[in-house]
Amino acid sequence: xxxxxxxxxxxxxxxxxxxxxxxxxxxxxxxxxxxxxxxxxxxxxxxxxxxxxxxxxxxxxxxxxxxxxxxxxxxxxxxxxxxxxxxxxxxxxxxxxxxxxxxxxxxxxxxxxxxxxxxxxxxxxxxxxxxxxxxxxxxxxxxxxxxxxxxxxxxxxxxxxxxxxxxxxxxxxxxxxxxxxxxxxxxxxxxxxxxxxxxxxxxxxxxxxxxxxxxxxxxxxxxxxxxxxxxxxxxxxxxxxxxxxxxxxxxxxxxxxxxxxxxxxxxxxxxxxxxxxxxxxxxxxxxxxxxxxxxxxxxxxxxx
Amino acid sequence: xxxxxxxxxxxxxxxxxxxxxxxxxxxxxxxxxxxxxxxxxxxxxxxxxxxxxxxxxxxxxxxxxxxxxxxxxxxxxxxxxxxxxxxxxxxxxxxxxxxxxxxxxxxxxxxxxxxxxxxxxxxxxxxxxxxxxxxxxxxxxxxxxxxxxxxxxxxxxxxxxxxxxxxxxxxxxxxxxxxxxxxxxxxxxxxxxxxxxxxxxxxxxxxxxxxxxxxxxxxxxxxxxxxxxxxxxxxxxxxxxxxxxxxxxxxxxxxxxxxxxxxx
Amino acid sequence: xxxxxxxxxxxxxxxxxxxxxxxxxxxxxxxxxxxxxxxxxxxxxxxxxxxxxxxxxxxxxxxxxxxxxxxxxxxxxxxxxxxxxxxxxxxxxxxxxxxxxxxxxxxxxxxxxxxxxxxxxxxxxxxxxxxxxxxxxxxxxxxxxxxxxxxxxxxxxxxxxxxxxxxxxxxxxxxxxxxxxxxxxxxxxxxxxxxxxxxxxxxxxxxxxxxxxxxxxxxxxxxxxxxxxxxxxxxxxxxxxxxxxxxxxxxxxxxxxxxxxxxxxxxxxxxxxxxxxxxxxxxxxxxxxxxxxxxxxxxxxxxxxxxxxxxxxxxxxxxxxxxxxxxxxxxxxxxxxx
Numbered sequence: 054x055x056x057x058x059x060x061x062x063x064x065x066x067x068x069x070x071x072x073x074x075x076x077x078x079x080x081x082x083x084x085x086x087x088x089x090x091x092x093x094x095x096x097x098x099x100x101x102x103x104x105x106x107x108x109x110x111x112x113x114x115x116x117x118x119x120x121x122x123x124x125x126x127x128x129x130x131x132x133x134x135x136x137x138x139x140x141x142x143x144x145x146x147x148x149x150x151x152x153x154x155x156x157x158x159x160x161x162x163x164x165x166x167x168x169x170x171x172x173x174x175x176x177x178x179x180x181x182x183x184x185x186x187x188x189x190x191x192x193x194x195x196x197x198x199x200x201x202x203x204x205x206x207x208x209x210x211x212x213x214x215x216x217x218x219x220x221x222x223x224x225x226x227x228x229x230x231x232x233x234x235x236x237x238x239x240x241x242x243x244x245x246x247x248x249x250x251x252x253x254x255x256x257x258x259x260x261x262x263x264x265x266x267x268x269x270x271x272x273x274x275x276x277x278x279x280x281x282x283x284x285x286x287x288x289x290x291x292x293x294x295x296x297x298x299x300x301x302x303x304x305x306x307x308x309x310x311x312x313x314x315x316x317x318x319x320x321x322x323x324x325x326x327x328x329x330x331x332x333x334x335x336x337x338x339x340x341x342x343x344x345x346x347x348x349x350x351x352x353x354x355x356x357x
Numbered sequence: 358x359x360x361x362x363x364x365x366x367x368x369x370x371x372x373x374x375x376x377x378x379x380x381x382x383x384x385x386x387x388x389x390x391x392x393x394x395x396x397x398x399x400x401x402x403x404x405x406x407x408x409x410x411x412x413x414x415x416x417x418x419x420x421x422x423x424x425x426x427x428x429x430x431x432x433x434x435x436x437x438x439x440x441x442x443x444x445x446x447x448x449x450x451x452x453x454x455x456x457x458x459x460x461x462x463x464x465x466x467x468x469x470x471x472x473x474x475x476x477x478x479x480x481x482x483x484x485x486x487x488x489x490x491x492x493x494x495x496x497x498x499x500x501x502x503x504x505x506x507x508x509x510x511x512x513x514x515x516x517x518x519x520x521x522x523x524x525x526x527x528x529x530x531x532x533x534x535x536x537x538x539x540x541x542x543x544x545x546x547x548x549x550x551x552x553x554x555x556x557x558x559x560x561x562x563x564x565x566x567x568x569x570x571x572x573x574x575x576x577x578x579x580x581x582x583x584x585x586x587x588x589x590x591x592x593x594x595x596x597x598x599x600x601x602x603x604x605x606x607x608x609x610x611x612x613x614x615x616x617x618x619x620x621x
Numbered sequence: 622x623x624x625x626x627x628x629x630x631x632x633x634x635x636x637x638x639x640x641x642x643x644x645x646x647x648x649x650x651x652x653x654x655x656x657x658x659x660x661x662x663x664x665x666x667x668x669x670x671x672x673x674x675x676x677x678x679x680x681x682x683x684x685x686x687x688x689x690x691x692x693x694x695x696x697x698x699x700x701x702x703x704x705x706x707x708x709x710x711x712x713x714x715x716x717x718x719x720x721x722x723x724x725x726x727x728x729x730x731x732x733x734x735x736x737x738x739x740x741x742x743x744x745x746x747x748x749x750x751x752x753x754x755x756x757x758x759x760x761x762x763x764x765x766x767x768x769x770x771x772x773x774x775x776x777x778x779x780x781x782x783x784x785x786x787x788x789x790x791x792x793x794x795x796x797x798x799x800x801x802x803x804x805x806x807x808x809x810x811x812x813x814x815x816x817x818x819x820x821x822x823x824x825x826x827x828x829x830x831x832x833x834x835x836x837x838x839x840x841x842x843x844x845x846x847x848x849x850x851x852x853x854x855x856x857x858x859x860x861x862x863x864x865x866x867x868x869x870x871x872x873x874x875x876x877x878x879x880x881x882x883x884x885x886x887x888x889x890x891x892x893x894x895x896x897x898x899x900x901x902x903x904x905x906x907x908x909x910x911x912x913x914x915x916x917x918x919x920x921x922x923x924x925x926x927x928x929x930x931x932x933x934x935x936x937x938x939x940x941x942x943x944x945x946x947x948x949x950x951x952x953x954x955x956x957x958x959x
Contacts, residue, residue, distance in 0.1 A: 412851060414847070414850075414851075433850070433855070434847075434850040434851055435850050435852075435853045435854055435855045435856070438850075438851060438852060438853030439853050443851070443852075444851050446847075446848065446851070450845050450847065450848035450851075451848075452840065452841055452844040452845060452848065452849075453844050453845075454844070455837075455840060455841075455844070459837060459840075462837060463837065463838075463841050463848075463849065463852040463854065464852050464853070465834075466834060466837075466838055466841075466852060466853055466854050467852065467853025467854065468853075469834055471833065471834050471835070472835055472862065473830060473833075473835050473862055473865075473866050476829050476830050476832075476833030476834070476835055476836065477826045477829050477830060479829060483833065483834075486834070487832075487833065487834070490834065526852065527852075530852060530853050
């Protein structure tokens with residue numbers, strides 16, 4: 054393979070990775086927008102999404118098959134179920150804490166994350182669960198670059214979801230209200246917007262997107278486990294920050310940028326794949342320290 | 358203005374804007390050492406913003422702010438306090454869950470040095486300093502007349518007393534200039550009379566200059582030696598209380614506001 | 622108890638003012654739980670006596686668990702300075718624990734240093750890492766800070782796993798047990814006593830810090846940063862001091878953890894470790910020294926008592942943490958009375 058081929062192949066890998074990051078980052082950014090909370094549990098919602106998708110596919114796989122059709126159906130069911138789980142989490146854990154000091158609500162979010170993780174740990178015994186599908190390994194070769202059909206379908210589904218979200222946010226009443234709530238909650242209350250409901254809708258959609266990513270990731274990588282949300286949660290958060298937390302197009306762009314950075318980063322001599330995560334965390338820290346508002350975020354009023 | 362060199366605090370040509378909106382428009386003004394001055398103006402005139410510029414919380418785009426000839430601009434808030442300016446807040450900002458005395462002890466922080474190591478080792482110098490902090494803080498509480506409430510949790514005090522804790526806390530930083538942001542807000546007539554007395558004593562007994570932002574015109578007229586009037590971010594008038602009362606520009610600025618009646 | 626008493630006497634001797642001292646946060650707050658200072662001293666002496674007599678009653682197994690609990694007391698009191706006092710959510714506290722353990726491990730194993738000589742180096746290394754992590758990040762919003770500390774914690778662990786000098790994934794083993802005046806500290810009981818001394822030292826240091834200028838400054842900054850700054854408090858310096866203090870506690874725990882086990886591996890310093898320490902601090906009651914000590918014991922002894930629950934243990938803890946946050950966010954130790 055030529056250097057060009059290697060880079061092109063990494064571009065494809067980066068896009069796939071970036072799609073997962075972007076879908077999870079969207080939830081972070083939307084939830085942050087409406088309640089200014091860094092939802093530590095979001096990575097675990099993604100993990101639950103993977104497990105629910107797996108459970109549904111195990112149930113209906115016999116009828117509809119375990120190809121992309123069956124996976125799409127499981128993903129859809131998982132999105133609905135996990136979306137409502139997100140709403141329940143918000144109601145039980147975050148809603149009573151909205152007026153509490155920020156430290157308290159952050160710790161609460163951490164506690165929710167641990168509850169989700171350990172519930173699945175208790176159910177699975179901490180083992181990897183094989184996510185059996187009958188996806189082929191076929192694909193098309195473009196020069197020296199091989200793109201599997203799976204990769205294409207996956208990036209395509211992620212793109213469709215993001216397009217749907219973009220339409221929802223810009224074209225519908227709820228979407229516009231969501232953006233309004235993220236700008237000024239009190240003003241929205243005065244304008245008669247049901248803020249509580251909008252927050253619930255935001256959790257529903259954010260969690261559903263994470264669930265979609267969880268199911269797709271399970272199918273794509275072939276296994277799931279209780280801790281799978283931890284790393285991706287951190288990385289998706291990085292993506293959200295790169296794009297400017299609170300910004301929806303920013304989260305999409307940030308996800309893709311991080312995916313590509315990671316894919317190309319592993320090709321840099323001395324970094325290698327074992328240092329991949331250190332590389333991502335370093336990006337996270339550098340962005341947070343030097344450009345906390347991200348690429349698309351609004352800058353806050355300067356306060357010395 | 359009678360010569361900038363006699364002024365303790367001096368602002369010249371201070372301009373502040375947020376996102377293109379001018380909040381302070383080339384403001385120049387000064388407070389003489391050992392004087393009591395007031396800053397008045399209609400709501401939204403930029404008074405608190407001016408305080409925030411002086412104390413380093415906001416960073417003006419241009420101009421100069423000096424205290425005794427030393428430039429304050431671009432200094433962080435804690436540096437400004439160390440240099441000798443203390444403030445109270447418009448909305449009470451006491452440390453919750455801490456006693457009145459502990460609140461006031463905060464003011465002594467910048468006048469003392471002991472760090473973590475000497476605290477862990479209980480060095481004699483640290484012990485001595487702790488006693489000094491306590492003594493100085495108790496003296497400030499005594500000065501504002503609430504020493505007997507020293508052990509109570511600050512936020513459980515009556516509102517008027519909480520205001521006094523804030524003043525004691527500011528005095529504990531041993532300032533040359535004390536900025537009071539609406540100290541009379543929410544006080545009844547009796548408490549206002551005590552406040553006037555307290556402001557005068559701060560100047561007379563401690564030699565601390567006082568600059569206050571206040572909406573209560575009766576109190577402002579009674580206590581101030583000089584009054585400056587801010588309107589829409591610009592200084593429109595400056596003078597003795599009787600001069601301000603007679604200034605048509607001031608009356609015009611206040612037209613339609615509640616305080617106009619008191620002013621006239 | 623001795624250092625207490627002498628310090629108190631010295632203070633009395635120097636203080637000519639007969640006015641009664643007013644109660645403040647730290648030791649005097651502790652005394653409030655026990656009524657009079659004499660009762661407090663009695664209670665403390667009783668606890669210390671119990672700790673000293675412990676190994677004569679305990680089985681080997683219980684001695685080892687108690688040693689672990691005392692290690693957690695040190696770690697939790699350290700994190701308590703950062704989270705409980707200064708209000709900074711640190712999700713990577715295990716990194717400081719790791720810095721202490723690995724510095725001692727590397728110096729004694731790879732460079733043949735004497736254990737005691739490695740201690741100051743490990744403490745300096747921890748303080749420097751506290752400054753490296755804290756310096757650029759303490760200006761950040763609290764949730765960003767939490768994530769950055771988590772990231773640093775993971776970077777430290779990944780580095781330990783990938784570097785040769787740290788023994789990569791298998792870690793370091795064969796760390797020499799320390800000798801003190803010809804006596805080798807090697808049995809479980811020996812180490813139990815070492816940790817008794819460390820834990821008591823940590824408690825005394827915490828009490829003294831609470832009752833000091835810097836300890837109050839942490840609370841001021843946590844309650845209201847703007848007001849604290851207006852009082853002339855440099856919030857970044859004060860937070861940094863909290864960070865470095867916490868780092869040193871963590872490193873002390875790590876140093877003795879390394880020689881106690883004789884072996885360390887990257888997985889001892891995982892995110893879960895940081896979370897466990899944080900849980901203890903929150904369960905007991907952030908900022909409250911007796912609460913945090915209680916939390917440390919719960920976190921270590923709890924799993925032993927819940928052994929039958931197997932995988933459910935951590936779930937029980939996690940649910941407990943969530944319930945505490947929702948219904949009693951100030952922890953299980955009673956709050957300060959008026």
